Amino acid sequence: MIIKLGKLQLRVYASILERRTGICSQKDTFEDKHMLLWDFDNSSIDDIKKSLERLVVKHKLPAIHIISSSPHSYHAYCFTSRPFRNIIHILSDTPELDNSYFKLGILRGYYTLRITPRKGESFKLVGIILSKRSNEMRFDDVTINEYLTSNKGKGGKRHAKR
Amino acid sequence: MPKGRKRTAEDYEREIEETAKRMKANPEYLRSARNNSVWYDFLDGIGIDIHNASPSRVGFFEDVRVAIGDKDEKRKALYKEARKVGMPSKLARRIRDWSRDRAEREMERWQSQY
Numbered sequence A: 001m002i003i004k005l006g007k008l009q010l011r012v013y014a015s016i017l018e019r020r021t022g023i024c025s026q027k028d029t030f031e032d033k034h035m036l037l038w039d040f041d042n043s044s045i046d047d048i049k050k051s052l053e054r055l056v057v058k059h060k061l062p063a064i065h066i067i068s069s070s071p072h073s074y075h076a077y078c079f080t081s082r083p084f085r086n087i088i089h090i091l092s093d094t095p096e097l098d099n100s101y102f103k104l105g106i107l108r109g110y111y112t113l114r115i116t117p118r119k120g121e122s123f124k125l126v127g128i129i130l131s132k133r134s135n136e137m138r139f140d141d142v143t144i145n146e147y148l149t150s151n152k153g154k155g156g157k158r159h160a161k162r
Numbered sequence B: 001m002p003k004g005r006k007r008t009a010e011d012y013e014r015e016i017e018e019t020a021k022r023m024k025a026n027p028e029y030l031r032s033a034r035n036n037s038v039w040y041d042f043l044d045g046i047g048i049d050i051h052n053a054s055p056s057r058v059g060f061f062e063d064v065r066v067a068i069g070d071k072d073e074k075r076k077a078l079y080k081e082a083r084k085v086g087m088p089s090k091l092a093r094r095i096r097d098w099s100r101d102r103a104e105r106e107m108e109r110w111q112s113q114y
Helices: A045-058 A084-092 A099-108 A156-161 B009-025 B037-045 B060-067 B071-084 B089-095 B100-113
Strands: A002-005 A008-011 A018-027 A034-041 A064-070 A073-082 A112-114 A124-129 A142-149
Touching: A018 B037, A034 A084, A034 A112, A045 A064, A045 A073, A045 A124, A073 A084, A084 A099, A099 B009, A142 B037, B071 B089
Parallel strands: none
Antiparallel strands: A002 A008, A018 A034, A018 A112, A018 A142, A034 A073, A064 A073, A064 A124
């Protein structure tokens, strides 16, 4: 809604917020130990796999799980336990990584990925980059947070119309 | 942002700054994921059984590879099946490289003969 008051223009937006749960990179037991979480938008799965295979070798990482979060959008999980500086270094070495996600994580001090699917979507394991190294942490030694968002993703409007 | 206008790099930058400011004012509360049903359901949904998996469990990733249909794992499974029906290991090794249909046909033939 736009209200014009002489030279002033007032815009009012309304949006429906949804409660979502996210997994955070920060470990539960150590504040400066993190797991690796990647968010990829508009990248092909082949390019992502190639990049991650290179990273596994270069940074001596354990296996990486790649998950399809929505059409043309992927998440990747690697159960490392490394300092945040090291995490930033590895993420910056991934050309396909979503830029906004990367910057926001630095400002916040940890990275978060959504683990509750959006309406009409579901998470699906699309591949695992295998490694000889075992995981550096337990699967449940991570932290979660709950947040409210109006972000319905790129397919949000399409799903809403159905 | 006005409807119809394309988002620019500046819009994204401004959004990130605003989100960062908002987060600094209201720090998000992080909780342990231990015994959290949402996290466990998520792992279960993508084929990770948290109750049977630990970092030291070597077989875990092999289980996942089977679950997602890794080619090598299928071959290994075929080899095991062939050995179970009594095939000599030399022939069973050859079966690994065949297609599933062909390997099954060959195993049936072998069982009917011996």
